[in-house]
C-alpha cells in the first residue's frame with residue numbers, strides 16, 4: 001500500500017484518495033497545499049451510522065463520520081480526495097487559514113452534521129434557522145414532515 | 156409594540172463594531188472580509204471610540220428588489236461606503252440532499268434538476284455522470300447520447316447566460332435589456348420544450364443516456380435559434396458593451412484578484428475574470444469536449460464588467476460549439492442498451508410480460524449500484540458543479556452531495572464589495588450571478 | 597347598461613354622450629382587477645417562470661400587472677412563486693402583513709401549494725399554513741399560461757368579491773362571506789369588463 005505523507009492512499013473508481021486521522025488531517029493538508037493543491041474545491045461530510053462496513057485500506061479505523069475534502073491542483077489539473085475519520089462529538093481543525101473558501105462549507109457541515117471545527121472564525125448555522133434543533137443530514141434525524149415553525153405575528 | 160418582529164433568525168447578525176475589542180475585530184474582520192494580515196493588523200491599531208463610530212448596519216433582503224432570489228446581506232456602512240458585508244443564506248433551504256437519500260438513482264434526476272434551476276440540464280448531467288462512474292458504464296454510453304448531452308448543455312449555457320444578460324440589465328436599470336434577454340431565452344426554452352417536454356426542470360439526461368431521441372426537424376430548430384441569437388448579441392454590444400453609462404456602472408466595480416479568487420475557491424466566470432483560463436471543459440475534459448474547438452474567455456481586471464463580457468462572449472463560444480455539434484451529431488442509440496439501467500422500449504411492454512415486469516421494477520425499485528464513492532465535476536454556466544455520491548450497494552444513494560458553484564462564489568461578495576459604494580452592491584451581486592436554489596439546496 | 601354595452605362593443609367611438617353610468621361598486625371592482633400590482637416575491641424556480649410571464653412574449657401588462665413592486669406597501673397581489681422554507685416562512689408572513697388591504701395571494705407551483713416533491717424537514721407543506729391563499733396554480737413549474745390562467749381566475753374573484761370588508765382574523769382567503777346582505781342566488785352581475 002502506498003503512503004502519501006505517511007497516510008494510506010486508496011483509489012475509488014480511478015480517483016485518488018488519501019485517508020487521514022484527525023491528528024494527521026491538518027499537517028497533511030498543509031503538505032498537500034505545498035505540493036501544489038492550490039484550491040479546495042469541496043468539503044463535505046458523510047454519516048456512516050447505518051453503513052459501517054465500508055471498504056477502507058488497512059490501518060484505517062472506520063468511525064461514524066467522515067470528512068471528505070476534494071482538493072484541486074490548478075497547475076497539474078488533478079484532484080485528490082482526503083477522507084478523515086471522525087467520532088461523534090469529535091471536532092476537526094478548520095482549513096480556513098489554508099483555504100479561506102472553506103468557510104461556508106465548514107459552516108454547512110457544522111449545520112448539517114454538528115461537526116465542530118476548531119479555529120473556525122464564525123461557526124454558526126448557515127442554512128437552518130439559528131434556533132433549530134438537531135442536524136438534519138445525520139442518519140438518525142428523521143426526514144419526515146414537521147409542523148410549521150413560524151411564530152405568531154399580529155396582523 | 157416594538158416595531159421589530161421577533162424572528163427565529165436571531166444570532167446571525169453582525170456584532171456591533173464598537174463593542175468589539177481590537178482583537179475580536181481583527182478576527183471578525185479577517186473572517187468576514189478576509190483581508191490580508193497586514194491590513195487587518197493595521198486596522199487593529201485603531202482604537203474604536205464608541206461615541207465617534209458612525210457606522211450603520213443595514214439589512215438587505217431576503218426579499219429585495221435585485222432579481223436574485225432570497226439572498227440576504229448585512230452591510231455595514233460608513234456613509235455610502237460599504238465596510239463589511241455578510242451574506243446570510245438558507246432562506247431557500249429545501250433539504251434536497253436529504254431527499255436524495257430517499258429517491259432511487261432513477262428518480263434522483265428530478266431532485267437535482269431543481270437545484271440550479273437556470274441550468275437544470277447541467278445538474279442532471281453531473282448527476283448522471285457520477286452514477287455512471289459508480290456503475291462502471293461511463294465508457295459504454297452511446298455516441299449519440301453523449302453528443303446530445305453536449306448539445307443540450309451548451310444550449311442550456313446559452314439560455315442561462317441570456318438570462319444573466321436580462322437580470323444584470325434589469326438590476327442596473329437597463330430594463331429594455333431584460334425584455335430582450337428573455338425574448339432570446341424563450342427561443343431556447345421552446346426547443347427544450349419540444350425535445351424534453353418541459354421548459355425547465357427537465358429530468359431528461361438520465362443515468363445511461365437521455366430520456367428520448369431528438370425530435371424530427373431538430374436541426375432546423377437549433378439552426379434557427381443560432382441564427383436568431385447571434386446577430387442579437389451584436390445588438391447587445393451596441394446597447395450595452397460600448398455604452399458609456401454601462402461601462403461607468405461596471406468598470407472597476409467589485410474587483411477581485413486572482414489570488415483571492417483561488418483562495419476563495421471561486422470558479423466559473425468569477426475566476427476567469429481575473430485572467431486565469433480555467434474551464435473544466437478544456438482542462439479536465441468530459442464527454443467529447445476535447446474534440447471540439449472553442450476558446451476559454453478570460454478577463455483581465457477582475458471587475459463586474461469583465462464578468463459581464465465573459466458571459467456575453469461565452470454565448471458566442473457556445474454557438475460555435477453547437478455548430479460543430481450539429482455537424483458531427485452521430486446516429487444510433489440515445490441510451491445504453493444495458494437491461495440493468497434502461498427500461499424496455501414502450502412497444503415491447505405491450506407485447507411481453509417480461510418487459511412489463513422489467514419496466515415496473517426499474518421505475519419502482521430502481522437499479523442497484525455497487526458500493527463506492529465518486530466525485531465528478533463539470534463546468535456549469537456558474538462554475539464547477541460537482542457531485543459526490545456514496546453508494547452502499549442499494550438502489551438509493553447513501554449520500555448525495557452537490558458542490559454548488561454559487562454557494563462557493565457567494566463568499567466572494569464581501570471581498571468584492573468592501574470599500575465600494577452601496578449603490579454598487581446590486582451590480583456586484585448581479586455580476587456573480589448566484590442562483591439561490593443552488594446556494595441553499 | 598346600454599351605454600356600457602356600446603363602449604364594450606365598439607369602444608369609445610360607440611359612445612354617444614361623454615359620460616358613463618355604472619354602480620360605484622362595480623367601477624371600484626373593475627379598477628381593482630385591472631391594476632392589481634404584484635409584489636415581487638420570487639423564491640425559486642417558479643420565480644423564473646413568473647418573470648418570464650412578465651417578459652415580452654407572455655406580456656403580463658395585458659392584465660395591468662407589469663408593475664412588479666418591490667415594496668409590499670405598494671402591492672396588491674402576492675405571487676408566492678416557489679418553495680417556502682421554514683426559515684423563509686416568518687419573512688413571508690411579515691411581507692404579507694405589510695401589504696395594504698385589499699390584498700390577494702396566488703400560490704404558484706406545487707411547492708408553494710403543498711410542498712410538492714419536497715416533503716421534508718425544511719419546506720413548509722403549503723403556503724396556506726402561513727398566509728391565506730386565493731388561487732392555487734398547479735404545475736412544476738406552472739407554465740406562464742397556467743399563471744395567466746390563475747391571474748384571470750383571481751381577477752374574476754376580485755370582480756365578484758366583496759368590496760369593503762376586511763378579512764376576518766381567521767385569515768380565510770377567497771372564502772369571503774357577506775354578512776349584512778343575504779347572498780344572492782345569482783352571482784353578482786358584472787357590469788363592466790365582461791370577460
Ligand code: SF4
Nearest residue numbers: 641678705707736737
Ligand atoms: S413547484 Fe417546481 S418549479 Fe416551482 S419552486 Fe417547486 S420545484 Fe421549483
